[in-house]
Amino acid sequence: MDFFIALFNDPVGFWNSHSLLIWQIGINGIVATSMFLVLYSGQLSLAAPGFMAVGAYTSVLMWLYWHLPLPVDIAAATLLAGVVGVLVGLPVLRLRGVFLAIATIGFIEALRLGVILNLSITGKGLGLKNPGADPLGGVNPTLISLVVIVFLVWRLTKGRLGNAWAAIRQDEIAALSQGIDVPRYKMIAFVLSALIAGYAGALEAHLNFFVDPGDAQYGVTRTVQILTFAILGGSGFVLGPVVGAMIFTLLPWVFSGAGAYLNIFSGLFLIAIIVFRPQGIVGRGGLALVRPSWLPRASVRAPTPG
Amino acid sequence: MLLRLDNVQRHFGGVRAVDGVSLEVEKGAIYGLIGPNGAGKTTLVNVLTGYVRFQSGRAWIENDELTGRPAHTIASLGVARTFQNIRLFKDLTALENVIIGMHTRRVDDTLAQLATIPIFRAGQRNRMNEALQLMESVGLPKSSSERHAGELPYGDQRRLEIARALALKPRLLLLDEPAAGMNPSEKQGIRELIERLNADGLTILLIDHDMRLVMGVCQRVAVLNFGKKIADGTPEEVSTDSTVIKAYLGTGGEREVHSALGAGGVAEETVDEEAMSAARDAHEPENAILDVSDLTVSYGAIVAVRGVSFRVASGEVVALIGANGAGKSTILNTISGLIRPQYGSASFDGLDLTIANPSQIVRRGLVQVPEGREILARQTVLENLELATWARRDGGAARKQIEDVMKRFPILGERRNLSAGSLSGGEQQMLAIARGLLAKPRLLLLDEPSLGLAPQLVDEVFRAIEEIHKDGTTILLVEQNALRALAIADRAYVIETGRILLSGSGDELLRNPAVRRAYLGG
Numbered sequence: 001m002d003f004f005i006a007l008f009n010d011p012v013g014f015w016n017s018h019s020l021l022i023w024q025i026g027i028n029g030i031v032a033t034s035m036f037l038v039l040y041s042g043q044l045s046l047a048a049p050g051f052m053a054v055g056a057y058t059s060v061l062m063w064l065y066w067h068l069p070l071p072v073d074i075a076a077a078t079l080l081a082g083v084v085g086v087l088v089g090l091p092v093l094r095l096r097g098v099f100l101a102i103a104t105i106g107f108i109e110a111l112r113l114g115v116i117l118n119l120s121i122t123g124k125g126l127g128l129k130n131p132g133a134d135p136l137g138g139v140n141p142t143l144i145s146l147v148v149i150v151f152l153v154w155r156l157t158k159g160r161l162g163n164a165w166a167a168i169r170q171d172e173i174a175a176l177s178q179g180i181d182v183p184r185y186k187m188i189a190f191v192l193s194a195l196i197a198g199y200a201g202a203l204e205a206h207l208n209f210f211v212d213p214g215d216a217q218y219g220v221t222r223t224v225q226i227l228t229f230a231i232l233g234g235s236g237f238v239l240g241p242v243v244g245a246m247i248f249t250l251l252p253w254v255f256s257g258a259g260a261y262l263n264i265f266s267g268l269f270l271i272a273i274i275v276f277r278p279q280g281i282v283g284r285g286g287l288a289l290v291r292p293s294w295l296p297r298a299s300v301r302a303p304t305p306g
Numbered sequence: 307m308l309l310r311l312d313n314v315q316r317h318f319g320g321v322r323a324v325d326g327v328s329l330e331v332e333k334g335a336i337y338g339l340i341g342p343n344g345a346g347k348t349t350l351v352n353v354l355t356g357y358v359r360f361q362s363g364r365a366w367i368e369n370d371e372l373t374g375r376p377a378h379t380i381a382s383l384g385v386a387r388t389f390q391n392i393r394l395f396k397d398l399t400a401l402e403n404v405i406i407g408m409h410t411r412r413v414d415d416t417l418a419q420l421a422t423i424p425i426f427r428a429g430q431r432n433r434m435n436e437a438l439q440l441m442e443s444v445g446l447p448k449s450s451s452e453r454h455a456g457e458l459p460y461g462d463q464r465r466l467e468i469a470r471a472l473a474l475k476p477r478l479l480l481l482d483e484p485a486a487g488m489n490p491s492e493k494q495g496i497r498e499l500i501e502r503l504n505a506d507g508l509t510i511l512l513i514d515h516d517m518r519l520v521m522g523v524c525q526r527v528a529v530l531n532f533g534k535k536i537a538d539g540t541p542e543e544v545s546t547d548s549t550v551i552k553a554y555l556g557t558g559g560e561r562e563v564h565s566a567l568g569a570g571g572v573a574e575e576t577v578d579e580e581a582m583s584a585a586r587d588a589h590e591p592e593n594a595i596l597d598v599s600d601l602t603v604s605y606g607a608i609v610a611v612r613g614v615s616f617r618v619a620s621g622e623v624v625a626l627i628g629a630n631g632a633g634k635s636t637i638l639n640t641i642s643g644l645i646r647p648q649y650g651s652a653s654f655d656g657l658d659l660t661i662a663n664p665s666q667i668v669r670r671g672l673v674q675v676p677e678g679r680e681i682l683a684r685q686t687v688l689e690n691l692e693l694a695t696w697a698r699r700d701g702g703a704a705r706k707q708i709e710d711v712m713k714r715f716p717i718l719g720e721r722r723n724l725s726a727g728s729l730s731g732g733e734q735q736m737l738a739i740a741r742g743l744l745a746k747p748r749l750l751l752l753d754e755p756s757l758g759l760a761p762q763l764v765d766e767v768f769r770a771i772e773e774i775h776k777d778g779t780t781i782l783l784v785e786q787n788a789l790r791a792l793a794i795a796d797r798a799y800v801i802e803t804g805r806i807l808l809s810g811s812g813d814e815l816l817r818n819p820a821v822r823r824a825y826l827g828g
Contacts, residue, residue, distance in 0.1 A: 152420055159419035160412050167406045170395035177355065177389075179381035179410035179474060 004254075018253075019139045025249045026142035027204045032229040032241035033149055034196035039235040040157060041189035042169030044101045046223040047088060050108035051081040051194040052201030053218040056211055057122055059202035060130045070132075074202040081198020085191040093186050096172075105220060116213045128211040138207040145203065146242070149196060154238040156192075165189055232273050234280025243282050307368075308333040308509050309354075309478055314363035316353050323349040325533035326363070331478070331526075336500065336510045338524035338541070340517070342554055342786060343630045344758045345530040347513045348390055351480050355387050356380040367478060382410040386476035388467045390483045396456030400446065400466050403455050404437035407473025437473065444469045444499060460607045461492045468499070472508075479503070480511045485519050486631060487608045490803065497523055515630040517825065521545060529553065532760075554629075554825045555788045591619035595780060596641070596672075596749055601650035603636050610636040612804040613650065618749065618782055623775050625783045625791040625812070628801035629825050634784040635677055637801075638751050641782075642674045643667045654749065671748035677757060677784075679738040683727030687718050690726050690737055694744040704744070711740045715770065732763030736770060749780045756787045768794060788825065792816045800824050 006014050015022065031048055038045040059077035062068050068076075092103045116122045123129075156162050164185045167175040172182050205211050215221045225248070233244020255265040273281065276289040309331040316324040323346045331337045339347050352358040354365055356377035365372040370383050381387075395403050415429065441451060444465045450458055455466055464484055471479055481500070485493045493516060500523055504510055514520050520527060521541040528538035531553040537544050544550055594617035603611040611633045618624045626634045639645045641652055643664040652659040654672045662670075682690055691711065695704035712719035715736045721729060726737055735755055742750055752771065756764040764787065772794055775781050785791035792798055795812040802824045808815070815821055 155419045155422060156416065159415045160409065161414075161416050161419075163402070163406050164409060166398055166402070167395055167409075170397060171393050173357070174389070174393040174395065175406075176357070176377035177381055177387055177393075178407050178470065179378050180406075181376075181378045 019136055021249070021253060023135070023139045023142045023207055025246050026139070026146045027200050027207070028226075028229060028245035028249050029146045029242040030142075030149055030200040030203070031197055031226050032233065032245040033146075033153055033238065034193045034200065035226050035230040036235060036238060036241040037153060037189050037193040037196065039230055040162075040169060041165035041186055042172070043093070043186060043190065044097055045092075045104045045190060045193065046101050046220075046227065047085075047104035047107050048193070048197040048226050049218045049222040050088075050104075050111045051085060051197035052204065052222075053108075053111060053116060053213075054081045054084050055198030055201030056205035056218075057116065057128065058198075060128055060205045060211055061121065063132055063206075064130070070206065074199065074206070077202040078195055078199040081201070082191050082195040084198075085194025086187070088194075089187050089190040093183065093190060105223065108219065108223060112213060112215075112218050116218070122213065123211075125213060127213055130205060130209055130211055133206050133209045135207050135209075138203065142203055142207070145199070149199075150238055150242055153192075153196075157238060161185070161188065228270070232270065232277075232280055234277075234282035236279065236284070237282050240280050240282035244280070247281065307331070308335075309365070309367050309511070311354070311365045312363055314350065314353060314365060315361045316349055316358055317361055322346075322533045324353060327530065327533070327535050328363075329528055329535070329538070331509060331511060333509055334504070334507060335526060336504050336512060336524045338520040338527035339511060339513045339530065340515075340520055340527060340544075341530035343754075345553075346533040347530055348482060349533075350530070351387065351482055351511075351513065354380075355385060355480065381474060384474065384477035385480065386471035386474045386478070387480040388464075388471055388482055388484060390486065392463050392467055394455040394463055394467055394470070397454055399452050400441065400455050400458065401434065401437050401451040403466060403470050404440055404473050405433050407470040408433055408436070410474060437469075440469045440472050441466070444472070445495065461488060461495070464488070464496070465499070468503075472503075476508070478509050478511060480513075482513050483515065484512070485514055485516050487605075487610075489609060493519060517545075517629065551822060554786075555822065590617045591622070593620075594618055595620045596652075596654050596782065598637075598641065598652045599650060601637065601640060601652060602648045603633075603640050603645060604648050609648075610804055611640070611647075614801070614804070614806055615650075616799050616806065616809070618780060620748075620780055621778065622796045623771075623781045623783065623794055625785060625795035625798040626801055627785050627788040627791050627798055627815075627821070628807075630786060631803075632801040633804040634801055635753055636804075638674060638753050638782070638784055641751065642672065668745055671746065672751070673742045673745040673747035673749070674751040675738050675742040675753060675755065677753035679734050681726045681734055681737050681741070684725055686723050687726055687729070687737060688722040691718075691741060691744060694741040707744060707746075711743055714743075714773070715740050730763070731759050732766055735759065735763075735767050739767075739770060739774070743774065743779075747779055749782060750774065752781060752783045754784060754786060756785060756790060764790060788821060789816065792821075 031052065034048050055077040058080050059073040062073040062076060063070065088107050092100065092107070095103050117125045157165070164175070164180045167178060167180055168182055168185060175182055229244035229248055230241040232248070233242065234240025251266050251269065252262060255262050258265045275292050277283070278290060279285065307330045309329070311327055311329040314324055314327045315322075325346070327350060339350070341347050349358060353360055354372060356372070356375055356379065360373050363373075367383055367385055372380055372383070372385070395406065398406070412433070438448065438451060442448070446462055446465050446469065450462060455463065458466060468481070468484065484500070485496045488496065497519055500510060500512065512520060512524060524541060526538065527541050527544045529536050529544055529550050536549050536553055537547045539547070596618040598617070599615040601611055601614045602609065614637060616624070626637060628634055636645065640647050641654070641659055643659055643662055643666075647660055654667065655670060657667065657670050659667060682693070685693070688708075691708045695708065698704050712722065717733055718737055718740055721733070726734065729737065739752070739755070755767050755771065759767065768790055771781065771783070783791055783795065792812040792815050797809065797811055798815050799809040800807045800815065800821055807824055808818070808820060810818070
């Protein structure tokens with residue numbers, strides 16, 4: 001509760017004292033949008049943390065070793081993530097559903113355990129120090145990036161490209177019959193999603209003094225978290241995953257009063273959403289809750305005659 | 307020639323689904339493609355539209371070759387199709403479905419979209435207007451344009467799929483069973499739609515099981531059987547062709563009765579009405595073991611069975627015959643308690659089949675051998691049979707019965723340790739029947755036992771059925787292979803679009819030309 005009281009009593013002070021939280025929301029929002037793109041085109045790809053890692057390490061290493069200006073580092077890191085996206089997508093995008101999910105988990109784990117933890121240039125398991133990070137200065141660029149990316153992705157879903165993605169998500173076989181080159185459009189979505197994730201990773205790395213190769217950062221834990229943003233936020237609309245990222249990044253703060261019971265409250269909240277809003281927080285039906293079939297209807301008993 | 311096929315082949319393992327088919331479809335024609343269940347019609351469409359690869363042979367649409375091209379390229383060459391099981395984009399609106407159909411004709415507007423340049427909104431407005439026009443042209447109400455495609459009534463979904471295909475501006479439209487599951491008035495509507503589209507200059511390749519529709523609307527018809535083209539010509543030529551009649555009605559085996567039907571031809575149609583009314587009066591047995599009356603079954607909006615009544619007495623062999631989609635399997639599944647009827651009654655030996663659950667029904671002695679056999683392909687023959695006795699407590703007796711059944715079907719005894727999936731189609735059918743026998747049936751329901759089997763295997767299966775009958779089991783047989791079924795049946799009912807068209811003894815019906823018409827239209 002303290003959290004909300006602070007928000008309403010002193011918004012400016014809140015903004016200044018919670019900048020860490022705010023940029024985290026921004027980064028998570030961008031990554032969630034990257035997840036939205038693949039889900040919107042019917043691909044259950046869990047590769048986002050892998051592309052984030054590519055973006056993060058590339059941009060930090062370029063800054064450390066070549067002392068290039070930050071925008072150049074981030075741009076190059078984003079592009080490299082896109083190239084990796086093409087290379088990963090070529091073999092992997094023939095798979096569908098759970099099989100694609102498993103293959104992309106294979107990619108992120110191979111990258112993290114096989115490459116990042118083994119190369120001395122990435123600091124092996126110890127991580128990489130980034131003395132040039134600017135946690136405070138990064139807040140506004142991150143939020144602006146979020147707004148721009150969400151806007152662009154929203155526009156894309158409205159055009160011919162977005163129509164093709166929606167068709168593929170609904171029924172690949174029918175999409176083919178309408179002349180839609182399914183492999184090509186899947187690849188476009190996958191690579192765009194890789195670019196966005198790479199960009200988010202590069203940004204995030206420059207908001208921290210330390211690039212942590214842990215599981216919670218670039219591993220399965222992170223990917224499940226991102227998937228939670230997208231699915232519970234609502235994957236049918238661009239804003240859904242962003243709203244999901246916002247709510248679930250805030251959860252630990254909101255329930256901070258619960259102390260050790262934090263995870264219980266967060267878990268109950270997740271279950272409640274799945275049960276009462278299966279389409280996600282942002283989705284069809286306004287904000288109406290869905291009544292699960294096992295929940296008894298509040299019954300009004302008619303008076304018995306006589 | 308608009309569409310040309312030259313010796314197209316496609317095999318799946320050992321099955322020759324399409325076996326050297328050559329066709330020519332003239333521009334502006336409505337061309338029908340018919341054939342019994344499993345003849346390879348849908349496979350041929352899938353090969354033509356790039357969903358299944360060509361094994362050999364070639365195909366062209368005008369001067370563009372279709373051979374070896376991916377499905378989306380073939381669509382953009384102007385070959386549009388609909389699907390046997392409707393494949394709409396269910397969670398998108400009807401309008402969005404049609405707009406997606408314009409994909410290949412649309413300029414790539416990605417950059418304009420990013421910049422949200424207003425001029426390009428005019429393009430979207432034009433597309434919406436065009437989509438609304440297309441929907442109107444196939445007879446969809448304007449009010450449905452904003453509804454989700456999956457929420458539309460069944461008939462409207464079929465129409466929407468056609469509108470979406472038309473949005474490609476196709477040179478050729480392939481309709482894969484557009485009238486499946488429709489009632490007669492909806493079918494009439496589809497027929498009028500097909501004729502109207504054709505009058506506007508569209509070439510149509512129509513696949514349907516409804517012979518009245520195909521024969522009525524097509525200028526030329528080709529008939530497939532076992533993957534081969536067995537005839538083509540005008541509807542009149544095809545419907546009197548003796549090989550076609552044989553393919554549809556089957557052959558009578560040793561009794562060679564098909565000549566009786568083949569001679570029916572067009573000339574005898576005048577006596578038709580008399581023959582039918584005489585046949586309708588065929589007396590029903592007094593003390594029936596199975597009594598079905600006024601049975602009506604629907605799947606959602608589709609009424610599959612409309613007020614069917616019949617009886618089966620102990621010791622009889624009764625056949626329900628009729629073309630694919632007539633509602634025969636639905637009747638059997640209702641009797642077995644797998645589907646609940648909308649109204650009507652069905653009782654077996656005093657048990658109300660409309661409320662009893664399937665396991666109760668089986669315990670009472672009413673056992674179904676399902677269509678498509680439904681054996682466990684990875685288990686051995688013996689394991690399949692053992693599973694059928696799993697719920698029984700009389701272990702020794704059950705084992706003895708398995709041995710008895712294997713004696714009845716020696717081939718199963720020989721192959722007891724082979725996986726059931728490695729058996730031939732005929733052997734698998736034997737296994738399915740054997741499994742049914744282990745439930746100690748008093749009434750055995752057989753659903754399409756000859757489905758997909760080569761003629762000599764059909765002989766074997768029918769010989770086995772006759773033997774089971776001789777041992778005192780009552781049999782209710784559902785068959786497309788009418789002549790075969792009539793040859794062994796004491797009595798039979800001819801079903802067409804969910805109704806009993808006529809009934810009578812097997813011999814009477816064998817001589818009745820109306821049976822042929824129920825299959826081949828007229």
